[in-house]
Amino acid sequence: MKKRPAAITINFSSTDYRLIARLQWGGIAAIVLLGIIAGALLWTVNSYRHQVAVAEQKMRDLAASAMKLRPAMEERQHLVKNLSAMSGLIEARRHSWTRFLTGIEAAFPAGIALTKVDFSPRDLNVVLEGSAQSPEALSGLMIGLQRSRSFKNPQLKHQSMEKGSLSFNVAVSYQEHSVAGPVPDTDRKPGS
DSSP states (O other): OOOOOOOOOOOOOSOOHHHHHHHHHHHHHHHHHHHHHHHHHHHHHHHHHHHHHHHHHHHHHHHHHHHHHHHHHHHHHHHHHHHHHHHHHHHHHHSOHHHHHHHHHHHOOTTEEEEEEEEETTTTEEEEEEEESSHHHHHHHHHHHHHBSSEEEEEEEEEEEETTEEEEEEEEEEOTTSOOSBOOOTTSOTTO
């Protein structure tokens, strides 16, 4: 038996076709992968565009609704304003101006002249401005307000002497549901 000589394979080509085939398949796989990524990105962008379009439509609808509601809101504000004015009128109507002015008159001594009476029916605060002939007349006013059933907590806010006249500013709280007039003086003796 004769031995066959071993086969020797010699590659005379300088190009490795197997490597090139592998690179081609790798390139094809990369292109397919990039195509899938690009498709996913395009789908995401399209989805975002759709969401933005829906949000813009909702904003337009809300703006249109607000424009439709604007006249109703303006009418509501007008009604609230009118109701506030009416409630002020009702409060003023409940207030007895006669009783209020009678209370002021009962507390005022001789020698006092009023130039301004500022009354707030909501909080029942009164500001009295005027002039007094003398410091004794102003003192008599403060004592009269302190003794009055119609007023409480009189405070002399300002006093000044101008051209022989003593001007003053007094703040006091009004007791709306009290009986007008001064508190009876218990220090007086009968018949005096």
